[in-house]
Amino acid sequence: MSEFAKPRGTADILPEQAAEWRAIEDAARQLFETYHYREIRTPIFEHTEVFQRGVGDTTDIVQKEMYTFLDRGERSLTLRPEGTAGVVRAFVEEKLYGEMNTQKFYYLGPMFRYEKPQAGRYRQFHQYGVEVIGSSDPRVDAEVIGLGDHLLRQMGVKSFSLLLNSVGCPVCRARHREQLLAYLQPVRSELCKDCQSRFDKNPLRILDCKIDRDHPVVASAPKITDALCEDCARQFSQVQTYLDEMGISYEIDKTMVRGLDYYTQTAFEFVEGSIGAVSTILAGGRYNGLIQMLGGPDLPGIGFAGGVERLILARAAHGATQVGQDRVDVFVLALGEIATKPAARLLHELRSVGIKADSDYSGRKVKAQLKVADRLGARYVVLLGEDEVAAGQVAVRNLATREQVTIEQSELVSYLSEQVSLRF
RNA sequence: GUGGGCGUGGCGAAGCGGUCAACGCACCGGAUUGUGGCUCCGGCACUCGUGGGUUCGAAUCCCAUCGCUCACCCCA
Numbered sequence: 013m014s015e016f017a018k019p020r021g022t023a024d025i026l027p028e029q030a031a032e033w034r035a036i037e038d039a040a041r042q043l044f045e046t047y048h049y050r051e052i053r054t055p056i057f058e059h060t061e062v063f064q065r066g067v068g069d070t071t072d073i074v075q076k077e078m079y080t081f082l083d084r085g086e087r088s089l090t091l092r093p094e095g096t097a098g099v100v101r102a103f104v105e106e107k108l109y110g111e112m113n114t115q116k117f118y119y120l121g122p123m124f125r126y127e128k129p130q131a132g133r134y135r136q137f138h139q140y141g142v143e144v145i146g147s148s149d150p151r152v153d154a155e156v157i158g159l160g161d162h163l164l165r166q167m168g169v170k171s172f173s174l175l176l177n178s179v180g181c182p183v184c185r186a187r188h189r190e191q192l193l194a195y196l197q198p199v200r201s202e203l204c205k206d207c208q209s210r211f212d213k214n215p216l217r218i219l220d221c222k223i224d225r226d227h228p229v230v231a232s233a234p235k236i237t238d239a240l241c242e243d244c245a246r247q248f249s250q251v252q253t254y255l256d257e258m259g260i261s262y263e264i265d266k267t268m269v270r271g272l273d274y275y276t277q278t279a280f281e282f283v284e285g286s287i288g289a290v291s292t293i294l295a296g297g298r299y300n301g302l303i304q305m306l307g308g309p310d311l312p313g314i315g316f317a318g319g320v321e322r323l324i325l326a327r328a329a330h331g332a333t334q335v336g337q338d339r340v341d342v343f344v345l346a347l348g349e350i351a352t353k354p355a356a357r358l359l360h361e362l363r364s365v366g367i368k369a370d371s372d373y374s375g376r377k378v379k380a381q382l383k384v385a386d387r388l389g390a391r392y393v394v395l396l397g398e399d400e401v402a403a404g405q406v407a408v409r410n411l412a413t414r415e416q417v418t419i420e421q422s423e424l425v426s427y428l429s430e431q432v433s434l435r436f
Numbered sequence: 437g438u439g440g441g442c443g444u445g446g447c448g449a450a451g452c453g454g455u456c457a458a459c460g461c462a463c464c465g466g467a468u469u470g471u472g473g474c475u476c477c478g479g480c481a482c483u484c485g486u487g488g489g490u491u492c493g494a495a496u497c498c499c500a501u502c503g504c505u506c507a508c509c510c511c512a
Contacts, residue, residue, distance in 0.1 A: 017502095017503070017504095020503085020504090071510090072509080072510050072511075073510085073511080076437080076510090077510085077511085094511095094512085123512075125510095125511080125512090127510080127511075128437080128438090128508095129504095129505085130505075130506060130507065130508095131505085131506070131507090132511095132512080133510095133511070133512080134512095137512065138512085139512055140512095141512090206509070222508090222509090272511095288506085288507095289506080289507060289508085290510090290511065290512080292511070292512065293512075294512075295511085295512070316512095317512060318512060319511090319512030320512085321512080322512055323512090345470095345471090347470060348470095377470080377471095378470050378471050378472090379470090379471065379472075380464090380465085380472095381471090381472090382471055382472040382473090383472055383473080384472090385472070386472045386473055387472090387473085393471085393472085395470080395471080397470055398470085399470085407470095407471090409471075409472090411472070411473090414471090414472085416471085
């Protein structure tokens with residue numbers, strides 16, 4: 013074991029896996045652009061207050077999961093634990109609201125949370141996500157949800173379910189909170205320890221508690237979904253109408269609450285059963301108060317975020333894993349001291365015209381080098397020995413057909429350009 | 437933060453108190469002259485995460501510690 017190990021909860025993405033990562037990132041970007049979302053890149057760290065305000069002081073993320081540090085100027089900074097707060101901060105700071113009424117963004121990148129790692133949960137993990145700011149039209153909710161659905165399908169996740177709920181607005185939420193507290197008060201002492209404290213901080217979460225969920229009183233407690241104000245109820249039903257219209261199936265889950273404080277109205281979660289205990293693969297919701305909370309105008313917003321690591325796990329479970337092929341077009345084989353210089357020159361010439369080429373650097377024998385060429389999946393071997401060097405020629409061997417020709421060194425590039433291009 | 441499982445060569449994995457720590461894969465070399473994928477032969481852990489203890493003797497038992505992993509809270 014090495015003396016230096018990567019920090020807990022981080023991962024090295026090795027070349028083989030990097031191919032899949034890149035494929036996912038490329039496909040995600042392309043899909044987002046198809047929906048006319050534009051990429052936005054915000055800093056990986058922000059002033060701590062951005063997350064305290066943006067994510068919410070009562071959330072686990074802020075209370076116990078942030079990577080917070082003081083820089084040399086004594087400023088408190090935090091590695092971003094999620095993407096929305098930073099995007100909204102940028103939106104407000106750069107005054108992007110001046111441009112158009114509705115703006116659509118996407119992002120891709122690492123996030124950091126100080127958690128104990130397990131399957132599908134890491135301290136540095138990666139998310140792709142979208143944010144739509146400036147419209148509260150339920151068509152936008154449906155578009156964002158539909159985009160999540162589309163992305164998962166496109167990525168090869170064949171089965172998953174979509175849970176949908178509405179968590180209301182500050183008006184109906186406050187009203188529901190009163191009802192709920194009154195309702196639960198008599199059984200407060202029967203609740204689990206966590207729910208005792210949720211009682212004051214975030215009673216909505218009690219409904220979602222895995223321990224108390226089965227408690228008869230809790231199970232039949234008033235749901236926010238049933239206590240929505242007129243506006244929220246209409247929003248919720250219209251979102252469903254559009255989803256129906258788009259042929260996207262979902263289940264209403266009245267106990268589903270999103271973990272972040274900023275959510276209002278629409279909340280949704282895509283879950284996949286085979287990736288471990290943490291089955292949420294992509295989730296999001298509407299956050300109508302957030303922009304104003306971060307100092308901007310009173311604009312509505314909605315978005316989602318998905319975990320790349322969880323997507324990769326799900327792809328694996330669905331047999332969609334992609335392995336990178338590591339092939340080279342040409343392998344330059346130099347024999348002996350005398351061949352090294354012309355070989356280096358030819359290797360460089362081949363690469364200059366875009367032919368993927370490699371060579372051996374350890375001065376091994378022909379046999380060993382051919383073995384390497386074979387293993388690299390090379391189509392051609394350019395062989396340079398004493399005879400060839402003396403004659404200004406090279407032997408070019410087609411590894412598949414075993415045919416070998418000897419040509420002038422000056423013709424090599426044009427000869428191979430032609431051969432290699434024939435494959436495409 | 438809490439609980440379970442596990443830590444043997446690059447990887448997978450046997451051994452679970454007593455000769456030199458199996459084996460497979462990978463890797464390296466060889467099977468006569470400068471020609472590959474198969475086969476055959478050979479090489480590759482003074483050491484079993486780390487530290488301490490028990491014992492005549494420990495990879496094997498005990499304790500601690502670190503790490504990995506799964507699960508809980510919560511979450512992508």
